[in-house]
Amino acid sequence: MTKYILAVNAGSSSVKVTFYTYENPPRAIADAQVSGITAPPPALKYKRGPVKIQEKLKEKLDTPQDAFKYILQRCFNDSELSEVASETDLAYICHRVVHGGDYKEAVTINDESLHHLEELEDLAPLHNFSALEIIRLCKEELPSVASITFFDSAFHQTMPVHVKTYPINQEIAKANGLRKYGFHGISYSFILRSVAQFLGKPVESTNVIAMHIGSGASICAIKDGKSIDTSMGLTPLAGLPGATRSGSIDPSLVFHYTSEAGKLSPGSTKEMHISTAEEILNKKSGWKALTGTTDFAEIAVSDAPDTHKLAFDIMVDRILGYIGSYYVKLNGQVDALVFAGGIGEKSALLRQTLVEQCQSLGVAIDSGANDKGPGDETVKDISLDGKGPRVLICQTNEQFEMAYSVCTR
Ligand SMILES: Nc1ncnc2c1ncn2[C@@H]1O[C@H](COP(=O)(O)OP(=O)(O)O)[C@@H](O)[C@H]1O
Ligand SMILES: CC(=O)OP(=O)(O)O
Numbered sequence: 001m002t003k004y005i006l007a008v009n010a011g012s013s014s015v016k017v018t019f020y021t022y023e024n025p026p027r028a029i030a031d032a033q034v035s036g037i038t039a040p041p042p043a044l045k046y047k048r049g050p051v052k053i054q055e056k057l058k059e060k061l062d063t064p065q066d067a068f069k070y071i072l073q074r075c076f077n078d079s080e081l082s083e084v085a086s087e088t089d090l091a092y093i094c095h096r097v098v099h100g101g102d103y104k105e106a107v108t109i110n111d112e113s114l115h116h117l118e119e120l121e122d123l124a125p126l127h128n129f130s131a132l133e134i135i136r137l138c139k140e141e142l143p144s145v146a147s148i149t150f151f152d153s154a155f156h157q158t159m160p161v162h163v164k165t166y167p168i169n170q171e172i173a174k175a176n177g178l179r180k181y182g183f184h185g186i187s188y189s190f191i192l193r194s195v196a197q198f199l200g201k202p203v204e205s206t207n208v209i210a211m212h213i214g215s216g217a218s219i220c221a222i223k224d225g226k227s228i229d230t231s232m233g234l235t236p237l238a239g240l241p242g243a244t245r246s247g248s249i250d251p252s253l254v255f256h257y258t259s260e261a262g263k264l265s266p267g268s269t270k271e272m273h274i275s276t277a278e279e280i281l282n283k284k285s286g287w288k289a290l291t292g293t294t295d296f297a298e299i300a301v302s303d304a305p306d307t308h309k310l311a312f313d314i315m316v317d318r319i320l321g322y323i324g325s326y327y328v329k330l331n332g333q334v335d336a337l338v339f340a341g342g343i344g345e346k347s348a349l350l351r352q353t354l355v356e357q358c359q360s361l362g363v364a365i366d367s368g369a370n371d372k373g374p375g376d377e378t379v380k381d382i383s384l385d386g387k388g389p390r391v392l393i394c395q396t397n398e399q400f401e402m403a404y405s406v407c408t409r
């Protein structure tokens with residue numbers, strides 16, 4: 001009997017799942033996403049073959065587990081998707097877990113690994129909570145299917161010690177796991193393989209500066225196929241601003257923000273032990289705080305109001321800072337600057353502005369190709385011929401990367 005893989009990408013406000021055939025390479029047979037869990041009504045996007053459905057849901061889906069259960073039932077009950085009708089049709093469930101601590105590779109869930117992940121939750125309650133809730137649910141409701149967790153942080157284990165280490169008391173740092181981990185690694189691994197293939201180079205000798213710019217945004221310096229630095233840190237808060245995240249700020253700002261900032265947040269629970277400061281900097285900052293919208297498509301327009309223009313300029317400035325730093329760290333040996341993530345893939349204005357400001361690195365883009373975007377291509381070259389690095393768009397796919405890893409191991 002043909003078996004299928006279910007790949008789950010759970011965020012705080014959305015749950016995305018894709019069903020794949022269990023073959024090399026895996027082929028997507030259906031894709032479903034519930035967003036707006038924290039801002040009801042929830043919305044469903046469902047794609048099966050040529051069929052595309054978008055609807056607002058009447059159901060109350062307040063938590064990622066509710067959203068996941070809803071998606072699963074809907075897919076299992078869809079008579080047009082008879083391939084997956086119950087747990088017996090599934091070979092594996094892949095889960096994206098943002099923070100994997102010291103894990104260097106994916107792990108199969110059993111009591112021991114789940115317990116270890118639950119301990120890690122303290123370090124990253126805001127980011128691991130949704131995924132862990134869904135893993136616990138799968139263990140209970142789909143007990144015959146093996147769950148494998150893939151970690152965003154695993155790709156960055158190759159960063160040198162001096163890059164990973166914060167200059168603080170090392171006993172305390174070691175006891176509490178306080179170091180730079182870096183995230184979006186499942187995406188970077190997809191980007192690296194796709195870009196190396198596109199350039200016709202072995203992964204082991206590919207050097208790129210890759211940007212995953214979405215509602216969470218990061219950038220990564222990849223040397224000889226390995227991450228040597230990335231902008232996120234102990235948690236995904238560090239580095240670039242995001243839709244609701246401040247990105248890097250002077251840490252002292254926390255002590256001056258409000259007198260309440262250091263206290264436990266009212267939203268804190270047994271599972272989500274977070275302070276008001278963490279909540280403000282993760283959920284009430286970023287371009288939402290500057291402009292009122294989390295939608296970068298409203299910000300990245302040429303005739304935007306001043307508030308939006310400021311948010312755009314901040315984003316450009318912070319990204320430029322990292323590109324400059326990583327270009328130097330890579331000793332100028334850069335095969336390509338790669339744009340990925342919802343914004344990196346869709347905003348021609350952001351790409352154009354950034355590349356114009358990186359002229360000193362010898363990069364230039366073909367504005368027609370840039371405006372057209374990647375279309376159906378996984379990797380699209382938008383550079384003008386020149387001596388400098390190529391400029392590429394890569395349509396990254398975290399669910400595919402997890403399924404691919406399972407099918408090729
Ligand atoms: N045409 C566009 N121009 C600029 N930004 C866009 C466009 N379309 C979508 N986006 C932005 O992409 C972001 C979502 O990217 P995505 O990588 O899916 O994020 P995440 O996985 O973190 O939810 C949102 O901020 C959305 O506004
Ligand atoms: C790590 C992270 O920020 O993830 P996302 O972009 O999906 O929020």
Ligand SMILES: [Mg+2]
Pocket residue numbers: 214216
């Ligand atoms: Mg994402």
